Amino acid sequence: MLKAENLRYVYTSGLIKTVKKTAVCGVDLEIFPGETVAIVGESGCGKSTLAKLLVRQLESASGEVFFDGTKLTGISWKNLRKFMGKIQLIPQNPDDVVDPRWAVERSVAEPLVISGAFSREEISAKVDALFAEMGLSKEHKPRYPHELSGGELQRVVISRALALKPELLVCDEATSMLDVSVQAFIVTMLKEIQKKRGLGLVFITHDLEVAKAVSDRVLVMYAGEIVEEGKDVFDRPLHPYTRALLDAVQYTSLEVVLPEEGGALPDSFSGCPYFRSCLERTDVCKEPQKLRDVSGRLVRCWKAK
Numbered sequence: 016m017l018k019a020e021n022l023r024y025v026y027t028s029g030l031i032k033t034v035k036k037t038a039v040c041g042v043d044l045e046i047f048p049g050e051t052v053a054i055v056g057e058s059g060c061g062k063s064t065l066a067k068l069l070v071r072q073l074e075s076a077s078g079e080v081f082f083d084g085t086k087l088t089g090i091s092w093k094n095l096r097k098f099m100g101k102i103q104l105i106p107q108n109p110d111d112v113v114d115p116r117w118a119v120e121r122s123v124a125e126p127l128v129i130s131g132a133f134s135r136e137e138i139s140a141k142v143d144a145l146f147a148e149m150g151l152s153k154e155h156k157p158r159y160p161h162e163l164s165g166g167e168l169q170r171v172v173i174s175r176a177l178a179l180k181p182e183l184l185v186c187d188e189a190t191s192m193l194d195v196s197v198q199a200f201i202v203t204m205l206k207e208i209q210k211k212r213g214l215g216l217v218f219i220t221h222d223l224e225v226a227k228a229v230s231d232r233v234l235v236m237y238a239g240e241i242v243e244e245g246k247d248v249f250d251r252p253l254h255p256y257t258r259a260l261l262d263a264v265q266y267t268s269l270e271v272v273l274p275e276e277g278g279a280l281p282d283s284f285s286g287c288p289y290f291r292s293c294l295e296r297t298d299v300c301k302e303p304q305k306l307r308d309v310s311g312r313l314v315r316c317w318k319a320k
């Protein structure tokens with residue numbers, strides 16, 4: 016359904032001295048219809064940037080994104096719009112998509128209005144149906160975002176994302192600002208909607224328990240690269256970074272905090288991105304490491320077996 020090839024994104028910041036930061040580096044991935052893929056990794060590894068590249072909120076420096084075989088990179092805005100309803104981003108912060116000055120029903124209706132495909136009556140009926148599907152009542156419709164709880168507001172955000180009948184939802188830490196009990200409720204709701212509508216789900220999270228519970232497949236990101244990808248990654252981690260990530264979770268009760276022992280590598284370094292922090296490194300790790308198949312698992316480490 017969604018395919019990305021060799022995606023790369025570089026942020027440029029600084030007025031006097033320009034600083035470049037490669038946030039996503041050579042990422043290949045494919046999401047199949049109805050599948051749930053979790054993308055995990057520590058803060059700053061490039062997960063949100065990758066999400067924005069997938070939903071075309073950011074234009075990649077290089078690489079391609081395809082949806083059902085159609086190339087979305089480099090196409091005109093007019094043509095891109097036809098696909099944008101099919102892939103929807105659910106961000107961490109509802110404020111990114113819900114206008115605080117609008118009653119929430121208007122935010123849910125907005126994509127339907129912009130599409131120009133529906134009458135006022137049809138839009139009203141669709142908004143009612145979306146609210147009902149997300150377990151929200153008609154009483155919630157005229158309220159403003161600040162008049163809803165965090166969980167209710169996130170359900171409004173999901174209603175809006177579902178308005179144009181997407182085929183893929185990209186959830187970027189969509190529950191991390193909520194209480195644990197509300198998180199579980201929203202995750203369960205997303206899985207039910209996925210089943211009912213046959214959606215693909217990309218679940219970006221630093222919460223490995225959630226990733227394990229919801230996903231069919233896991234992608235582990237480190238320093239902008241996918242270092243490991245497969246089905247039973249948490250039961251049998253093969254990359255040293257995945258093992259360190261799992262160990263860190265055990266010691267910090269779900270909040271992933273990993274030490275950057277050696278600091279950032281210079282841009283000229285083309286070897287393993289985990290080189291400086293890896294306790295198992297050898298000189299071979301200074302060479303570029305490709306993702307390779309190790310008994311059905313893709314691992315970016317020459318030592319994995």
Ligand SMILES: Nc1ncnc2c1ncn2[C@@H]1O[C@H](COP(=O)(O)OP(=O)(O)OP(=O)(O)O)[C@@H](O)[C@H]1O
Nearest residue numbers: 026027028036038057058059060061062063064065
């Ligand atoms: N607008 C920006 N300008 C410059 N650098 C940025 C910008 N946005 C992100 N970055 C940098 O790019 C890298 C990847 O950021 P990104 O937000 O994609 O990571 P993340 O894995 O989603 O982190 P988190 O889990 O904390 O949201 C980080 O080093 C970050 O500091």
